[in-house]
Amino acid sequence: MTSQQAVSVDPVEAPGKAREAANPRLVGSRSARWGLVALLVLIVAFPMNFGDTYWLGVLNATGTAAIAAVGLNVLTGYAGQISLGHAFFVSVGAFTTQYVGGTMGLPMVVWLPAAALAGGICGALVAPFALRLKGPYLAIVSLGLVFLGVFLGRNLPSVTGGNEGTVVSARATLGPIDFEQLQLGSIYFLREQSLFILIWGCLALVLLFTANVMRTRGGRAMQAVRDHDIAAEVLGVRMMRTQANAFILSTAIAGLAGGLLAVNLQYIRPDNFDVNLSVQYLAIIVIGGLGSTFGPVLGAIFVSMVPVLVDNFSDKLPFMGTPGSDGLSTTDLNLILYGSLIVAFLLLESKGLVALLGRARRALQARRSAANPA
Amino acid sequence: MTEQLQVLVGGITLGCLYGLLALGFVVVARSTGVLNLTQGAFVVMGAYFTYAASRTLNLPFPIAVLLAVLATAGIAVLLEALIVHRIANSNLFTPILVTFGLLILIPPIFYGIWGTKPLAIADPWGLAHFQLGPVSVNHRDIAVVVVTAVLLVALALFLRRTRLGLAMQATAVDAEAALAQGISDRLVHRLSWALAGSFGAVAGMFLATAAGGGARPGLELYALLALPVIILGGIESPLGAVIGGLVMGIVQQFAVATVPESFGKGFSEVVPYIVMITILLVRPEGLFGTRKVRRA
Numbered sequence: 324m325t326s327q328q329a330v331s332v333d334p335v336e337a338p339g340k341a342r343e344a345a346n347p348r349l350v351g352s353r354s355a356r357w358g359l360v361a362l363l364v365l366i367v368a369f370p371m372n373f374g375d376t377y378w379l380g381v382l383n384a385t386g387t388a389a390i391a392a393v394g395l396n397v398l399t400g401y402a403g404q405i406s407l408g409h410a411f412f413v414s415v416g417a418f419t420t421q422y423v424g425g426t427m428g429l430p431m432v433v434w435l436p437a438a439a440l441a442g443g444i445c446g447a448l449v450a451p452f453a454l455r456l457k458g459p460y461l462a463i464v465s466l467g468l469v470f471l472g473v474f475l476g477r478n479l480p481s482v483t484g485g486n487e488g489t490v491v492s493a494r495a496t497l498g499p500i501d502f503e504q505l506q507l508g509s510i511y512f513l514r515e516q517s518l519f520i521l522i523w524g525c526l527a528l529v530l531l532f533t534a535n536v537m538r539t540r541g542g543r544a545m546q547a548v549r550d551h552d553i554a555a556e557v558l559g560v561r562m563m564r565t566q567a568n569a570f571i572l573s574t575a576i577a578g579l580a581g582g583l584l585a586v587n588l589q590y591i592r593p594d595n596f597d598v599n600l601s602v603q604y605l606a607i608i609v610i611g612g613l614g615s616t617f618g619p620v621l622g623a624i625f626v627s628m629v630p631v632l633v634d635n636f637s638d639k640l641p642f643m644g645t646p647g648s649d650g651l652s653t654t655d656l657n658l659i660l661y662g663s664l665i666v667a668f669l670l671l672e673s674k675g676l677v678a679l680l681g682r683a684r685r686a687l688q689a690r691r692s693a694a695n696p697a
Numbered sequence: 698m699t700e701q702l703q704v705l706v707g708g709i710t711l712g713c714l715y716g717l718l719a720l721g722f723v724v725v726a727r728s729t730g731v732l733n734l735t736q737g738a739f740v741v742m743g744a745y746f747t748y749a750a751s752r753t754l755n756l757p758f759p760i761a762v763l764l765a766v767l768a769t770a771g772i773a774v775l776l777e778a779l780i781v782h783r784i785a786n787s788n789l790f791t792p793i794l795v796t797f798g799l800l801i802l803i804p805p806i807f808y809g810i811w812g813t814k815p816l817a818i819a820d821p822w823g824l825a826h827f828q829l830g831p832v833s834v835n836h837r838d839i840a841v842v843v844v845t846a847v848l849l850v851a852l853a854l855f856l857r858r859t860r861l862g863l864a865m866q867a868t869a870v871d872a873e874a875a876l877a878q879g880i881s882d883r884l885v886h887r888l889s890w891a892l893a894g895s896f897g898a899v900a901g902m903f904l905a906t907a908a909g910g911g912a913r914p915g916l917e918l919y920a921l922l923a924l925p926v927i928i929l930g931g932i933e934s935p936l937g938a939v940i941g942g943l944v945m946g947i948v949q950q951f952a953v954a955t956v957p958e959s960f961g962k963g964f965s966e967v968v969p970y971i972v973m974i975t976i977l978l979v980r981p982e983g984l985f986g987t988r989k990v991r992r993a
Contacts, residue, residue, distance in 0.1 A: 460928065602801055
């Protein structure tokens with residue numbers, strides 16, 4: 324088995340990439356800067372004008388999944404290391420949040436970094452084992468991590484509440500700002516609306532951060548190792564250190580996502596963080612587009628819609644079971660859809676939704692320039 | 698002493714099952730270089746097809762098993778031909794992800810068709826057992842051990858003595874050189890998937906005949922529990938798969954019997970993974986694997 328390039332850089336974008344790399348600014352271009360401002364305004368403005376708690380709940384779950392997926396994308400998409408164990412690091416962040424923020428009662432400025440730190444430390448502990456391995460071996464070992472994590476979670480009741488799990492009492496407060504009851508002048512936000520601002524705000528920051536890290540020397544080293552490890556080493560990239568960096572960054576983001584997930588769910592059990600959750604994260608980055616900035620976000624939105632559609636339309640499908648009788652359960656239908664989507668995207672569009680959208684945009688531009696040749 | 702022997706018998710049976718499951722992974726990994734996670738789905742197919750053939754069609758048990766094995770092997774070949782072959786050589790993790798996608802999508806289809814209650818599959822041995830001195834041995838244990846041994850020997854003979862088997866070996870060693878010698882990689886890949894499907898189906902049938910078993914949801918997870926075995930035995934060694942399986946099964950059964958409660962609930966289930974991590978620290982290529990020399 325040779326490790327060929329996993330996700331090749333789009334040749335059209337390559338000169339832009341080089342310019343970006345030489346350009347040390349936080350946000351690359353003027354349009355990107357305006358895009359960022361527009362995004363931040365949207366993150367606050369959207370929940371102000373949208374009060375449906377069901378859909379906001381779905382979007383908040385989507386946001387936490389997207390953050391976790393950004394972390395996995397660093398490892399799998401950019402550094403080319405497969406991991407089936409991402410759910411473990413998310414669980415570390417989630418339970419750390421409850422322990423630091425709930426049991427010890429510390430504020431969010433402490434527990435949110437603590438969640439990321441705990442995830443990163445676990446990543447740093449696992450990395451030396453994992454980095455000796457490639458491809459299938461890493462997949463197997465990371466899968467083992469999920470089993471070990473669920474086992475530990477069930478048997479450390481003082482931290483995790485054991486099998487029954489624990490209510491999350493950590494408060495999302497930042498000084499006088501309470502992200503569970505935001506107040507802007509005389510406008511009061513619902514809990515879901517407030518958390519939306521917190522979660523999607525964090526997602527925007529994480530996206531900006533990772534996009535920038537990938538432009539740095541360290542980030543480009545990760546992609547070089549992914550594309551051809553030996554060539555990268557010949558060029559002077561220290562492989563072990565680069566891969567360890569990717570691992571730690573990835574798991575720290577997972578820990579952060581776990582913290583937000585815990586506050587959003589308000590109740591967590593060790594069994595929440597099983598193989599299925601890892602599958603979901605993998606599905607997100609594969610469907611969204613491996614090694615792209617917005618792939619995890621698109622993927623998370625797409626993948627989160629699967630269970631929502633299943634919930635809303637399953638009673639109209641003839642082969643679905645009703646409670647108490649045989650037939651397909653909604654969980655099983657979800658799994659079938661996830662599996663089919665992963666397989667379909669890898670076979671038909673291995674660069675995911677991002678590439679699909681890019682192609683659609685180019686086709687549109689081509690038609691427009693054909694329409695007015697001036 | 699008697700107790701220990703009894704545990705040993707349980708360990709050998711479990712170990713042979715692990716060996717069967719691991720053989721499926723090994724056969725595919727050897728000749729196609731793919732870690733085929735779909736193996737877990739073959740286990741489910743084996744169990745439910747055996748149920749359908751023996752209970753719904755009322756066929757005699759051996760014929761039912763044979764049909765189940767053939768059906769599973771057939772589906773395995775179809776999956777390889779239609780889906781996996783196209784991406785088998787693309788890069789390291791696309792095949793893993795695709796076979797993983799198949800693993801999560803196939804078993805729920807079976808649970809949707811046959812329901813989620815355990816289904817007894819009309820096995821001929823039931824709870825029958827005989828006394829070997831002070832140790833009682835289930836007929837099923839004997840069947841598991843004999844079938845595993847027969848399959849391992851048959852596989853070894855096939856790989857060493859037949860033209861096709863040698864072709865598989867050649868593809869495993871150097872796919873391009875094998876192609877240059879006129880060996881069809883399609884045939885070899887499909888054959889390896891057919892073998893993997895057969896091993897998985899037999900393992901699924903045996904898992905479904907354990908006491909308190911039956912064809913039931915969750916069978917696909919047994920294949921994931923066998924993954925540490927292929928690390929232990931080396932990912933490309935059939936003999937290593939069976940010996941690794943035996944070691945793992947015996948260690949796990951003794952862990953169940955001797956580890957105190959204080960180690961926590963479900964400790965025995967993570968034993969294979971703990972053994973695996975220890976092995977990886979000491980000998981990453983496994984007991985029978987060969988250290989890979991990479992040249993770009």
